[in-house]
Amino acid sequence: MSITDSKISRGGKTSWKCIALHLGTTATGQTAKKPDGVVPGFAFQVMRVEVNALTVTATISVDVTIGTVSVLTGAITPVAATPTAGTLSTTLTNLRGDATEAINVTYTTNGSGAATNAIVRVWIRPHPLHAEVYNV
Numbered sequence: 001m002s003i004t005d006s007k008i009s010r011g012g013k014t015s016w017k018c019i020a021l022h023l024g025t026t027a028t029g030q031t032a033k034k035p036d037g038v039v040p041g042f043a044f045q046v047m048r049v050e051v052n053a054l055t056v057t058a059t060i061s062v063d064v065t066i067g068t069v070s071v072l073t074g075a076i077t078p079v080a081a082t083p084t085a086g087t088l089s090t091t092l093t094n095l096r097g098d099a100t101e102a103i104n105v106t107y108t109t110n111g112s113g114a115a116t117n118a119i120v121r122v123w124i125r126p127h128p129l130h131a132e133v134y135n136v
Contacts, residue, residue, distance in 0.1 A: 015125040016047055021105040023053070023118035026060060030109045036120075037104040045127040046071045046095045046103070049086040051078040053118035060113040062086075064122055065104045066097040075108070078115055096127055096135070 021036040049072060051062045061075035064086070071094055076086040089095060097103065105120045 015129060016123045017125070019103065019122045019124060021064075021103070021120040021122060023051075023062065023105065023107060023115060023120060025116045026107055026109055026114050026118060028109050028114055029111050030107060032063075032106045032108060034104055034106045037102045039100065039102045040097070040124060041099055043098050043127045044096070044124040045092075046088065046097075046122060046124055048121075048123040049076070049088065050083045050121050051076045051086070051118065052081075052083045052121070053078045053115035054081060055116045056080040057115075058113035059110040060107060060115050061109075062105065062107045062118075062120060064120060065106065066094070066101050067104075069094050071095050078118065083121075093135075 019038055019040070021038065023035050027033070046066070049064050056078050061077050063075045064071050071089055072086045073089055074087065076084055078084050103122055103124070
């Protein structure tokens with residue numbers, strides 16, 4: 001007997017995969033600037049999001065979307081040299097994507113806001129897993 005994704009418990013973390021989306025060094029005065037995105041290639045559910053940046057100046061906020069729909073309840077305001085977690089939406093359809101949908105990262109800065117060596121980590125898992133019904 002082999003173990004497949006659909007036999008893994010949806011409560012377990014062994015199926016989670018971490019995707020790193022790079023912000024790098026951001027520019028000032030940007031609105032919803034998209035520096036990175038990825039198509040996982042399988043139906044998925046976002047389980048956790050965090051932003052880490054070496055330095056942060058003034059005002060910068062980061063959002064993660066599936067297509068154009070945010071997976072967060074509000075944008076993340078990164079803190080220098082500290083992994084800063086976002087609060088996930090409680091609406092499951094906002095957290096789920098199909099095999100062809102992209103996970104995108106966008107940022108917004110004011111006239112002096114910026115970050116350096118910034119990265120966004122998004123943990124996803126296949127959907128559906130054991131005892132789940134496929135719905136995106």
